[in-house]
Amino acid sequence: MVNTNVTLCGESLSNPIIPASGTFGYGREFSELYDLDILGTFSFKGTTLLPRFGNPTPRIAECPDGMLNSVGLQNPGVEKVLSEEIPNIRKIFRKKVMANVGGFSIEEYAAVVKKLSDVPEIGWFEVNISCPNVHSGGMSFGTDPRLAAEVTRAVKAETDKPVIMKLSPNVTDITAIAAACEKAGADGLSLINTLMGLRVNLRTKKPVLHNIKGGFSGPAIKPVALRMVYEVYETVGIPIVGMGGVQSAEDVVEFMLCGATAVGVGAQNLVDPYASKRIIEDLPRVMKKYNIQSLNEIIGGAHHG
Amino acid sequence: MKQGIFSVKSLERLTNDVYKLVLSGDTSEIRAAGQFINIKIDGLFLRRPISVCDYNDRTVTVIFKVVGKGTEILSKAAENTEFDILTGLGNGYSLENAGDRPLLVGGGVGVPPLYNLCKKLLEKGCRPQVVLGFNQKSEVFLEDEFKALGVPVTVTTVLGDYGKKGFVTDALPKDYTYFYTCGPEPMLKAVYHSTNTSGELSFEERMGCGFGACMGCSCKTKYGSFRICKQGPVLLKEAVLW
Structure with a gap:
């Protein structure tokens, strides 16, 4: 018997698989397909203080081995999440969920976390300081170590639950942001969010996305994500949720060897709705193949010394 | 929604760039006219959503125009080629209020x-x-x-x-x-x-997943924001903001 258990910021997970925020809604659509309790946990759709429609469409574009999205944090707002989504999550998921929160000001991040702080179904906060699709806030907090630290402190002040800061790859040195978040009290880091991208429609000779630029995700970004997880693992002592282009159980092991404690599955959920389930079911086989008894023991294994 | 493997039964060119594709497989999830299927094509990341033209208990027929790489590959699919397809997507048309004419x-x-x-x-x-x-x-x-x-x-x-x-x-x-x-x-x-x-x-919109998860295809309606793939593609006239 192989052991897939890991511990993320003090909370035990039966396996490290976490469907990533923005690819899993609030779990409803996937709960009709399979039992969500097989997941380590899942990170729900980035939630802001007020309801948001997001950016105008088209906001999806095909790419080689990936996709662009410019959804722009569409969500029903924290009040509706509290009144409708949390009660439904209670019905479809018996484990603790990861609450992804977005914001346009330090005060907004803090306010959303405060409203969700006492929800027993929430095990962790994942704070998105890296959304590339909003014009103010979002990613700007994740590209400046000082602001990233300020958001971290403001959120930490509102909750006793573990706070995981979700980092942007669209920076010169991700380790500087990671270190600033750790120093400000972050309990964990998740990385990477999407990379800024653009595509042009040759027939219209204009960008495919109405928003012009969008977040690039999918298997094409995996090497970039692995490199960043590797670098951040060498810089900080707090756990990392690694993600970016994960398609298989092999990818999960690769992220963990680079230093991830848990692993997000993102865009793959959209093209294969059973992707997360398939990866979980395949993990024991892949562990046996590579002589891994316990996933917990391989975290950071690719590092020297 | 159901995921299944379908094989090409026939492919026929209807006009210069419009093709009729008949696929064999499990069609049990298709319940209404106006629903769509989402086809995984080798070499492309996102599935390609195409509306159902007709179906019976063994086959589904789609008619599509070649507009890009995905539809171009489909237009050249050989007989018996297999595709991973999600079926039963979208709400489809309701027959309820049709009246006599x-x-x-x-x-x-x-x-x-x-x-x-x-x-x-x-x-x-x-x-x-x-x-x-x-x-x-x-x-x-x-x-x-x-x-x-x-x-x-x-x-x-x-x-x-x-x-x-x-x-x-x-x-x-x-x-x-x-x-x-x-x-x-x-x-x-x-x-x-x-x-x-x-x-x-x-309605039509560029989609990510086609089953309501990614929020890629949202549109504004009189009743709030709808996902074209899930609460559409068919909207009641009363819901449309025009």
């Missing part, structure tokens, strides 16, 4: 989903009337199939080289009890403004 208005590659709808309305005992619009004679397809169902069909072409010259809105009958439409957005808008009954319009 429903009007079906299709434009270009928006015509196909109306075919299965027409069959269902006939089975229900309705007397549908059909208006199909195309740019020109060389682009006309499915006219004969609709006629074979025994319903009145009016074809319009913008160039006027076939049928009635003009747009579909130049050929709408006077008496109808409800309308169903699918086509390019300017046509939907014209139909919306030219009709005097309630009805249903099928």
Whole structure:
């Protein structure tokens, strides 16, 4: 018997698989397909203080081995999440969920976390300081170590639950942001969010996305994500949720060897709705193949010394 | 929604760039005309959503226009090629409010989903009337199939080289009890403004997943934001913000 258990910021997970925020809604659509309790946990759709429609469409574009999205944090707002989504999550998921929160000001991040702080179904906060699709806030907090630290402190002040800061790859040195978040009290880091991208429609000779630029995700970004997880693992002592282009159980092991404690599955959920389930079911086989008894023991294994 | 493997039973070229593809597989999740399927194509990341033209308990028929890489690959699929397909997506048309004389208005590659709808309305005992619009004679397809169902069909072409010259809105009958439409957005808008009954319009949007998870295809409606793939593609006239 192989052991897939890991511990993320003090909370035990039966396996490290976490469907990533923005690819899993609030779990409803996937709960009709399979039992969500097989997941380590899942990170729900980035939630802001007020309801948001997001950016105008088209906001999806095909790419080689990936996709662009410019959804722009569409969500029903924290009040509706509290009144409708949390009660439904209670019905479809018996484990603790990861609450992804977005914001346009330090005060907004803090306010959303405060409203969700006492929800027993929430095990962790994942704070998105890296959304590339909003014009103010979002990613700007994740590209400046000082602001990233300020958001971290403001959120930490509102909750006793573990706070995981979700980092942007669209920076010169991700380790500087990671270190600033750790120093400000972050309990964990998740990385990477999407990379800024653009595509042009040759027939219209204009960008495919109405928003012009969008977040690039999918298997094409995996090497970039692995490199960043590797670098951040060498810089900080707090756990990392690694993600970016994960398609298989092999990818999960690769992220963990680079230093991830848990692993997000993102865009793959959209093209294969059973992707997360398939990866979980395949993990024991892949562990046996590579002589891994316990996933917990391989975290950071690719590092020297 | 159901994921299944389908194989190409037949592929037929209908016009210069429009193809009819018949796929064999488990169609048990397809429950309404106007629903769509989402096809995984080797070498492409996102699935390609295409509306269902017709289906029975063994096959599903889609008609598509070659507009990019995905549809180009599909247009060259050999017999027995297998595709991973999600079926039973979207809400589809409702037959409930059709009345005795429903009007079906299709434009270009928006015509196909109306075919299965027409069959269902006939089975229900309705007397549908059909208006199909195309740019020109060389682009006309499915006219004969609709006629074979025994319903009145009016074809319009913008160039006027076939049928009635003009747009579909130049050929709408006077008496109808409800309308169903699918086509390019300017046509939907014209139909919306030219009709005097309630009805249903099928919309198109670039999709990520096709099953409601990614929020890629959202649109604003009178009842808030709807995901075209999940709460659509068919919207009630009353929900549309025009």
